[in-house]
Amino acid sequence: MTRVLVLNSGSSSVKYRLFDGSATVAKGLVERIGEAGGEVADHRAALQGIMAEVDLSGLAAVGHRVVHGGTEFTSPTVIDDDVVARVEALVPLAPLHNPAALTGIEVARKLLPDVPQVAVFDTAFHATIPPEGVTWAISRELAERWQIRRYGFHGTSHAYVSRRTAEVLGRDPGQTNVITLHLGNGASACAVEGGRSVATSMGMSPLPGLVMGTRSGDIDPTVIFHLHRVAGLPIDEIENSLTRHSGLQGMAGVNDLRLLLEKRAAGDPDAKLAFDVYCRRIREYVGSYLAVLGRVDAITFTAGVGEHSAVVRAAALSGLEPLGIAVDPSRNERHDEVVSPPGARIPVCVIPTDEELEIADQSRTALSLPR
Known part of the structure; x- marks a missing residue:
């Protein structure tokens, strides 16, 4: 089996789930990060606490949920410095969500420098929508200059659930x-x-x-x-x-x-x-x-x-x-x-959704790892 840690970093929380194959080994949620009376001071402390509590030996990958991939990221992507810079450039499209994901990525890369990290984007599943389904009838110049179009979200959930539906129906x-x-x-x-x-x-x-x-x-x-x-x-x-x-x-x-x-x-x-x-x-x-x-x-x-x-x-x-x-x-x-x-x-x-399992599987796909 291949062990993958999935991280969903919010502005004041980190949700995590460790998989060995499709089995959940550990999971949890650290909340109120940096808030008065909160559990920890910052995301680094949150991830350090997760690593102290969870056995990450043999970890093959860390999969990060990233909300907005714009038009650039249409599949799970192995993270390097260039990818981080490109995700940062997309912050204006998701000012409430992408910064938190970037913080989680930065901290995880520092604390787990030898483990490959993968970004899985909520928007990526919708990259197959045809142009007439993502284009609004506004000035073409404005739309292109300011990246105004339909992107869509919840992509990992829709991908997982639509596939599971077919399996349940034997199709x-x-x-x-x-x-x-x-x-x-x-x-x-x-x-x-x-x-x-x-x-x-x-x-x-x-x-x-x-x-x-x-x-x-x-x-x-x-x-x-x-x-x-x-x-x-x-x-x-x-x-x-x-x-x-x-x-x-x-x-x-x-x-x-x-x-x-x-x-x-x-x-x-x-x-x-x-x-x-x-x-x-x-x-x-x-x-x-x-x-x-x-x-x-x-x-x-x-x-x-x-x-x-x-x-x-x-x-x-x-x-x-x-x-x-x-x-x-x-x-x-x-x-x-x-x-x-x-x-x-x-x-x-x-059909119950399982976005974390989908992120783990997509991370393995990006790294050509067995499921």
Whole structure:
């Protein structure tokens, strides 16, 4: 077996998981890095603590989750100084995420200088979307100068889940079309044609698309102009509102779907509307991707909400029965792998995601290591 350490470095956290082949040897999370009352002072101390606690002998690689690879990085990439410089150049596209990943990379390279390091990018899976799926109808000069286009995110999850869906259905992934719905606090949809992403809901950033815990998802851009010109709000405040105080939080005062469902069951009208908006947006994207793909072999729910909320799955696909899409109540309540009725034209699946395993496997691929 090949041992790979996967690191997901956030601005104030480090999530880690050590694999031996596909088996998890150790995992954990260091939080509140550098914060008052936090566990450790900085990322170096966090990683030193992980190394003191976890046996890293025989380590073949370290795989790093990097959110934004721009148009440069379309596959897992072995890290060297040039790669680090190119990822740094992409920070303006992901100012909240790429700096944290760079910190994790810098510290891991210093503490494990003899172990190959690999960057696995959230955006890379979506590099196969055709030009008409990533281009917005704005000035070509502006778009090219400022790298404005759809990039998409959650790529490791969509890649893993679409492949697992084909395996569950006994199909060849290269011949299977899947609509994957990654529903967590962040949420995105993806149309996967024969193992390749051809459409996704997030855009230049993780803000657009589906309704999320605190992010608005799709809105009319004029809302931003209106809030700036008429309401007098500064751009930074508008951005903060759309990313941290919108979505379910903005509509109903809670960003946890479980709390939203409790409020909805108690008759809260704001919670009911938020739930309806949330599910309708999913249904709209499913319909859109049915048109994009032409033939759909499965619709798959994944991530925290997608895997655990039977009520969301049922409501999001409600009314699509004439298209061959239905949810069987008993299977859905049990969270079976296939929750559609037997013989349904388009199976509906529930597949747990495993982004860390996907990162480990992609790291091995980049280094030509056995799995």
